[in-house]
Amino acid sequence: MATPLTRCLIYKVITLLLFWPAIATSDSPFIVSHKKASLTRLKNGVERVSVSIDIYNQGSVTAYDVSLTDDSWSKEIFDIISGNTSMSWDHLNAGSLVSHFFELESKTKTVFYSAPAVITFRVPTKAALQEAYSTPLLPLEILADRTPEKKFDWAKRLLAKYGSLVSAISIVVLFVYVVSTPSKSGGKGNKKKH
Template identity: 70%
Template sequence: MADLIFKSLVALALLLCLSLADASSDVPFILAHKKATLNRLKSGAERVSVTIDIYNQGTSTAYDVSLTDDSWPNEAFNVVSGSMSKTWERLDAGGILSHTFELEATQKGVYSGEPAVIKFRVPTKASLQEAYSTPILPLDVLADRPPEKKLDWVKKLLAKYGSLISVITIVVLFVYLVATPSKSSAKSNKKRR
């Protein structure tokens, strides 16, 4: 009798776990990737281009999706284009949303960005759900960088293709030497006549 009760409890626990796993898998699963790149202008100013990609890896749609990235301090950055927040009506299962904005740096220093916050609504839950993007690597804004040399591209090209260029040069020289007659053989042909 105890064995029958134990087997029933195990079966009930297994059934409960399976039903919980099935219920929790029918929700949106939001992943977000934040990346920032520095662009130095000729005037000496520097701009930061920020792109945030939002992926729904879940099995259902996320509604009322909002993105907020207020980790950029106003005293260090000015918004040049776009905005630091955006809303969408929905993000379907397997879908991707992307948002880009550009900032201009006003202060020199190393800056580490916080993750962006994504809020969304799930039809089965009353409260808004939150997800966070990846943080960015530290940016050295308005740093003193040595000027790029004009022949750096030649060095990169030689480093990448130098061995191939030398082999081709040797083959071309060999073919040239074999195909062109030497001057001494040309003089000896004239003397024989």
């Protein structure tokens, strides 16, 4: 089973491969944004959510008046501890990256679904503001009852580290076995004489 990070990287690679011809031939910014969150349980029945949003300009031209807005964090559930849920930059050069961080705190036990962050930017050749969206987050289980998962942690780490290598070697060995093993069906030499 692929981890959420692995799935996210696979989706990014597929997206870049699909859009690469358009990116390579266009003279405009191409904004790709990735939103991540991590949970930290504090001792006093509070859970802290650390959010980071990376914004990449994969295009060939600078994006101007770049603004990030992430208003999906409900004020009834979360309190802002540090940073802001919005940020702006004068420009984002072609091939560059900016990151934004903020921390929230929650005392409410819930499963929270966060919407993608919205990035707006201006292109010199177009009058209207352009929009891009970050990747969505997986549902966050705030203050969920978590069982300790120490029993098979070593196996999970080994599988995550070497699983794809073992799969590739297994496929090659199976292929070599199938190719090198003679067929046992249908030949004249295999028929019994009566």
